[in-house]
Amino acid sequence: MEERLAELASGHGSRVGEDAEATLQAGGKRLRPLLVLLCAGPQAGDRATAAATAVELIHMATLVHDDVLDSAPVRRGEPTVLARSGRDRATAVGDFLLSRAFAELAAVGDQEAIQTLAAASTSLARGELAQRQGAYDLDLGEDDYFHRCSLKTARLFEASCRVGRQSTSEVGVDELAEFGSRIGLAFQLLDDVLDVVGPPERTGKAIGTDLLDGTVTLPLIWARQVDQEIAADGLEGLDEASAAVVCEQIVATRATDRVRARAGEEIDAAKVTLGSAGLDSEDVRLFSLIADGVVERYS
Template sequence: MAIVVPLSGDKNAAGPVSLDRLMGLVKDDLKAVNELIVKRMDSRVALIPTLASHLVAAGGKRLRPILTLASARLCNYRGDRHISLAACVEFIHTATLLHDDVVDESNLRRGNATANAVWGNQASVLVGDFLFARAFQLMTADGSLEVLRILSNASAVIAEGEVMQLVTTGDTETTEDAYLEVIAAKTAALFSAACRVGAAVAERPRVEADALESYGRNLGIAFQLVDDALDYSARQATLGKTVGDDFREGKITLPVLLSFRRGDEEERRFWRRVMEDGEQDEKDLATAQQLMRKHGALDGTIERARHYGAMARDALGIFPDSEVKQALIEAIDFSIGRAH
């Protein structure tokens, strides 16, 4: 039976900041996005909307499309193109989740059965492809080559990131730089694209578009770092996820890298056995958690997340103070505060 490891984090932290302000500012736009998502998921092939709706209904805060809506608002955009592009961002995200669950052989997501567990791998992959196609339909309908460039590039980078993660699975010689390259691609690329699109539809100067892209990229890296720490912590269970999924799948994340680097040779042999050789028994997850606690690997991962969170905050510095800017800053605090 695995133990659960608390994340001590900032001893003075009051807990996670809410996304309520951000969601409240974009709630009408988000309602329109959700309506468009439901409409565009429709198909004469009944399995497509059934399977896609299963994943959409599973929950999630729609953070990525919300970033598109909020970024457009920060740039004083007054049209409605951001609605369809936020839906496009969510379709890309949902498609990658469907594919990821197949690759990872996952059975649960947010406490619910994954689509591949219910309908099988083939259906999940094909519906993921359908959602990617829907995303590209929305991009081309928008008519902006810049928007198409931003979102199509992000889609390619995400796929590269997933392949890079596959290559590094089980490899304890993976460097921290290589790990950061993976999460910058598979997670942060869509965060950054979601934000840059907001500046693109508003036709803002490049300096503002670059700033929003930087905000999104650094927020995405911080978000994934916290996710990787949570996979070994007590908080993971309270978030409706299974503790130790990354461990069982042999994923080389920062908590593993820090524990491996800071451990002695006997501990490194343990990591090689469970990660490289894939030889795990029911006690190994608890041992991994104990080693992470011994070497401060989870706290070290959260400290890295705070570093990237600070860079995300700095990227917003060129924008005048406003309620939406404050809400975007709170999104950083929320993402990191999930560890508490």
């Protein structure tokens, strides 16, 4: 999968290659392709590799476009495509990566995977739209938040497990998809906690960036249920210093602890699902490690 990603980045002339390669090599955890390949199991072949590659390409496309939307200078401690090459090229690089994802799936003729991943990719865009639409809206409720997390994050995790499993087996497809969906939600919950608690050295970005973007996340929603005074004047006027104060106020309500606990429940439920997925004990152990890894990354 890594070899294929590198080929794709380098196979389209130096102009595309530079940004795409830097984006792909900036790395990240490759958590989604890992899920694809693990769900495919030891029989994983070309279909699974193509699906893993496509999933990562879709994810990278989203990151590149998110950075454009957020005007983010840094991701994972490295300059973003936006910072390196400007808004124009970053938008086009994202489109390139997204188109390549479907080209990759088309090349191996994996009809089911195209259908599943096109739907997941549509959901990602809808989640992004929902987030922009709901920006600065302090009346945003828990349900809106969870729906957005599902669109933005959980569905691609779910789709990763589904297409991986389908590439080699009909057993446990729905169960592994549910596993993926739940750890995806946990992942997003913990990511949103991290934006509040930092520290910036670990996250590679400043504390409170969600607040500064106007993105209303669960820690803020739950904190404001305890203390309506938090961010009572709205998020529009915040600067870095006042956002940091709001972050401290959120932590003081223990909302971040409660969100962490909620993420933990998702992880537990995800593991329970493994019991009915028809896996052997070694596989259950592997998937549990992944599930725990999501939490550990953030603890």
